[in-house]
Amino acid sequence: MxxxxxxxxxxxxxxxxxxxxxxxxxxxxxxxxxxxxxxxxxxxxxxxxxxxxxxxxxxxxxxxxxxxxxxxxxxxxxxxxxxxxxxxxxFLAGRFIRTSLEKTRRAWTALYLLDRAVAREEPDREIYFLLKDFLSRLEKGAVAEADFWLNAFIWKLSARLGFTPELEVCLQCGRNVRAGKVFFRPAAGGLVCAACHTPADLACPTPLAAWLKEIIFRPGQEINYALPPDGFFPALQKINRAFIKHHLAIDFF
Ligand SMILES: [Zn+2]
Structure with a gap:
């Protein structure tokens, strides 16, 4: 039975x-x-x-x-x-994000990036909290800072996905790149010195490189609140776009 x-x-x-x-x-x-x-x-x-x-x-x-x-x-x-x-x-319904076209655009870029770049069923709580932190900053913060948060989110996400740029030494000759003119080579994923750089590399002033290091390597899911040094935002956007295009095969901005 x-x-x-x-x-x-x-x-x-x-x-x-x-x-x-x-x-x-x-x-x-x-x-x-x-x-x-x-x-x-x-x-x-x-x-x-x-x-x-x-x-x-x-x-x-x-x-x-x-x-x-x-x-x-x-x-x-x-x-x-x-x-x-x-x-x-x-709980979080993005009400204030939706009232601003500028905020909405940044939020959708982040969502699109995650949707496209992240494989299914590979849990990572840090990514969850990183996205949540980004959206709540966008929700509560000033429109003028939206671009900065998106950039910071993208760098932290890339690092979680294993694309951490080399920011200490020149990728070609191995010399320290803390001083002098510094360039970013998107395909190689890091900095090169003035002597090694080619016309295809992007200018990355040392204060910007220092800021990137602070954003990427600070532990935790919170997006670092420090804004990038004055006047460096266009350079940051260029580097960011090229880096994402190369390593995550996504073109936006
Ligand atoms: Zn070099």
Missing amino acids: TALPGRHDNRKNIMEETYLTKIIVLSKEVYREADARVSAYSLDRGRMNLVVRGALKPASKLSGHLEPLNEAEVMVIRGRRFDYVGGARN
Whole structure:
């Protein structure tokens, strides 16, 4: 005689098929007729895709919690082909970001970058908190500083993903690059000295190199609050763009 599963076994099955996690929604698209598919960065499982059933129906409350920029706690139901959202409660809703076109643009760049550059189901809590810190600074802070936070976010994210630039010695001759004219070589991912530089390298004044070091190597998920030295922002943007294009294969700004 086969034993019927008892109450205890049922409970165990339910536990295995659902779980709670916090997510930040990166993107959302129509999926099948009335559903949506959400790409999100989760605290416990890294980037993941989730299907929201009935999301396109006007009465769907669940769907409203799961807009890009939102942070939510979700109950995920494991499916055979997809994971589904069974319930959601949101905290950070990006209300003030959405009222500013400038802030929205920076936020979407960060979300897009994570969506594209990060592999699925590779959990990294530091990345989760880094994104959260970036979004809340954008939410509360001045529009004029939005670009700076985005740049700082990108450098810290790149470092978490394993692309840490060499900022101490010239990549070609090995000499210390703390003084004199210094250049950044995006393809090699670091600095070169004046003697070794080629026309393709980008100027990287030493105060800017020092600032980058401070941003990238300071431990923790918080974006360093110090603004880059005056007048160096255009150089920073150029380096940033070239570095991301080369190492993450994404072109933006
Ligand atoms: Zn050199």
